[in-house]
Amino acid sequence: xxxxxxxxxxxxxxxxxxxxxxxxxxxxxxxxxxxxxxxxxxxxxxxxxxxxxxxxxxxxxxxxxxxxxxxxxxxxxxxxxxxxxxxxxxxxxxxxxxxxxxxxxxxxxxxxxxxxxxxxxxxxxxxxxxxxxxxxxxxxxxxxxxxxxxxxxxxxxxxxxxxxxxxxxxxxxxxxxxxxxxxxxxxxxxxxxxxxxxxxxxxxxxxxxxxxxxxxxxxxxxxxxxxxxxxxxxxxxxxxxxxxxxxxxxxxxxxxxxxxxxxxxxxxxxxxxxxxxxxx
Amino acid sequence: xxxxxxxxxxxxxxxxxxxxxxxxxxxxxxxxxxxxxxxxxxxxxxxxxxxxxxxxxxxxxxxxxxxxxxxxxxxxxxxxxxxxxxxxxxxxxxxxxxxxxxxxxxxxxxxxxxxxxxxxxxxxxxxxxxxxxxxxxxxxxxxxxxxxxxxxxxxxxxxxxxxxxxxxxxxxxxxxxxxxxxxxxxxxxxxxxxxxxxxxxxxxxxxxxxxxxxxxxxxxxxxxxxxxxxxxxxxxxxxxxxxxxxxxxxxxxxxxxxxxxxxxxxxxxxxxxxxxxxxxxxxxxxxxxxxx
Numbered sequence: 001x002x003x004x005x006x007x008x009x010x011x012x013x014x015x016x017x018x019x020x021x022x023x024x025x026x027x028x029x030x031x032x033x034x035x036x037x038x039x040x041x042x043x044x045x046x047x048x049x050x051x052x053x054x055x056x057x058x059x060x061x062x063x064x065x066x067x068x069x070x071x072x073x074x075x076x077x078x079x080x081x082x083x084x085x086x087x088x089x090x091x092x093x094x095x096x097x098x099x100x101x102x103x104x105x106x107x108x109x110x111x112x113x114x115x116x117x118x119x120x121x122x123x124x125x126x127x128x129x130x131x132x133x134x135x136x137x138x139x140x141x142x143x144x145x146x147x148x149x150x151x152x153x154x155x156x157x158x159x160x161x162x163x164x165x166x167x168x169x170x171x172x173x174x175x176x177x178x179x180x181x182x183x184x185x186x187x188x189x190x191x192x193x194x195x196x197x198x199x200x201x202x203x204x205x206x207x208x209x210x211x212x213x214x215x216x217x218x219x220x221x222x223x224x225x226x227x228x229x230x231x232x233x234x235x236x237x238x239x240x241x242x243x244x245x246x247x248x249x250x251x252x253x254x255x256x257x258x259x260x261x262x263x264x265x266x267x268x269x270x271x272x273x274x275x276x277x278x279x280x
Numbered sequence: 281x282x283x284x285x286x287x288x289x290x291x292x293x294x295x296x297x298x299x300x301x302x303x304x305x306x307x308x309x310x311x312x313x314x315x316x317x318x319x320x321x322x323x324x325x326x327x328x329x330x331x332x333x334x335x336x337x338x339x340x341x342x343x344x345x346x347x348x349x350x351x352x353x354x355x356x357x358x359x360x361x362x363x364x365x366x367x368x369x370x371x372x373x374x375x376x377x378x379x380x381x382x383x384x385x386x387x388x389x390x391x392x393x394x395x396x397x398x399x400x401x402x403x404x405x406x407x408x409x410x411x412x413x414x415x416x417x418x419x420x421x422x423x424x425x426x427x428x429x430x431x432x433x434x435x436x437x438x439x440x441x442x443x444x445x446x447x448x449x450x451x452x453x454x455x456x457x458x459x460x461x462x463x464x465x466x467x468x469x470x471x472x473x474x475x476x477x478x479x480x481x482x483x484x485x486x487x488x489x490x491x492x493x494x495x496x497x498x499x500x501x502x503x504x505x506x507x508x509x510x511x512x513x514x515x516x517x518x519x520x521x522x523x524x525x526x527x528x529x530x531x532x533x534x535x536x537x538x539x540x541x542x543x544x545x546x547x548x549x550x551x552x553x554x555x556x557x558x559x560x561x562x563x564x565x566x567x568x569x570x571x572x
Binding site: 008009010011012014015016018019020022023026027028029030031033034036037076079080082083084086087089095097098099100101102103104105106107108109110112113114116117123124147148151180205208209210211212216228229230232233236239241244245248251252255256258259263 | 304305308309312313315316317319320322323324325326327328330331334373376377379380383384386392394395396397398399401402403404405406409410411412413414416418419420441444445448464467468471472477480481499502505506507508509512513525526527529530533538541542545548549551552553555556557559560
């Protein structure tokens with residue numbers, strides 16, 4: 001598409017120069033400040049901050065709750081994407097548009113409204129408390145907030161794949177006598193899983209760094225309901241820049257590793273689609 | 281196609297039974313529908329409804345008082361300023377980056393595309409932290425800034441920087457695939473007919489990408505106005521000075537002024553609803569444009 005246009009179209013130097021300069025000043029230089037600062041810490045200080053019991057409890061909560069939320073989203077997201085692409089029911093368009101709400105609703109608003117719903121006297125909390133389920137100010141509440149935040153990722157990853165799937169493969173499977181469940185397992189799932197895993201991984205990555213929707217519902221008790229981003233903020237508020245930086249570096253490296261893995265997954269997904277296209 | 285498959289693959293199978301095999305049994309359909317809609321109701325509808333119910337729980341007068349409180353108005357003003365700075369900056373960047381990437385071949389292009397997405401992988405809290413490390417009192421440029429009386433952290437410039445960082449990729453990531461798909465024939469034709477670069481951009485490129493650009497701006501604006509984590513780290517929470525709407529909501533909520541907090545939050549919820557509608561309409565028009 002762009003082949004041969006190098007000679008004709010103007011503005012290459014200007015746009016590339018501006019883009020690279022703006023990217024460097026706003027993103028690359030500030031991000032490198034984090035690594036620069038970390039490098040200036042002594043190894044002992046770094047590990048004291050990164051491996052303290054409080055930090056380890058925070059990693060456990062952040063990774064654990066994010067994983068549970070991603071799994072919940074993998075299940076409900078798949079069901080929702082299936083229902084939205086395969087079934088016709090009144091209000092389908094509305095529900096489809098509504099799926100993006102967690103992207104559009106500011107996280108602080110999500111945080112206070114979820115907390116209010118799940119508090120002891122809240123709309124949902126009043127039914128959960130008698131059952132012995134405490135959602136507000138517990139790890140369960142953190143998981144619920146992260147499930148809210150991650151919901152659109154799985155639906156929006158899986159939906160286009162479901163829409164593009166050729167009916168022929170399913171028809172062939174059915175006509176050869178495969179039951180519905182077997183068709184799903186043998187025909188649909190192999191085509192779907194890269195998108196499903198990618199969507200869940202994106203939700204997981206987003207959940208790891210999430211702050212606004214969680215701080216209100218978590219109760220923020222060190223060692224119990226303190227997520228990693230909150231630990232960073234707390235350290236900053238105590239002017240422990242070194243500690244905040246060290247923990248932030250661990251988080252950032254995890255996020256980047258995750259991003260690389262997701263890129264790899266997306267490449268697999270694309271190759272599958274291309275392969276399916278070539279096979280027709 | 282279906283008929284052909286039918287006759288020679290299945291012999292005696294009739295069309296209705298095949299269609300039945302392609303559809304989920306009623307029990308499955310109902311279970312999945314109830315699961316999906318129940319989940320949407322509990323996780324999406326109820327939280328949104330609760331915002332408005334709680335906002336109006338103190339009556340209309342309280343609601344009005346909360347959003348016209350001078351401190352609230354100041355927060356609204358600052359939020360609008362933040363959007364007015366970060367939206368145009370990142371929109372210009374997005375168009376510029378998309379032009380370079382979608383219209384030219386150069387080494388390092390894939391790396392550039394990856395780097396543009398970088399801010400999405402960074403936790404909001406860390407997005408604030410990096411600017412504190414650069415410009416805070418203990419930061420890299422801290423001593424110099426103090427000496428010259430420039431305040432960035434715990435002041436408006438820090439909020440602008442952090443928000444612009446967080447919303448950096450929105451326009452670029454919409455425009456790059458769109459412009460790649462559109463190709464460059466029309467633009468090349470304009471140039472060979474003697475148009476200047478600027479004329480080509482205004483008459484050909486801009487009309488072609490305007491829906492995608494608007495789509496990116498809608499998402500960018502929603503995030504810029506609603507950002508909490510990054511802004512919270514750099515703002516210092518100075519009442520009436522460095523509080524955006526989300527930070528003002530937090531303060532009211534933590535002071536147990538619940539209905540005031542939800543009243544102000546309802547403004548952001550309305551913004552979210554407007555964003556969802558605009559997003560839908562633009563998606564629909566983009567799809568239609570692609571088909572014609």
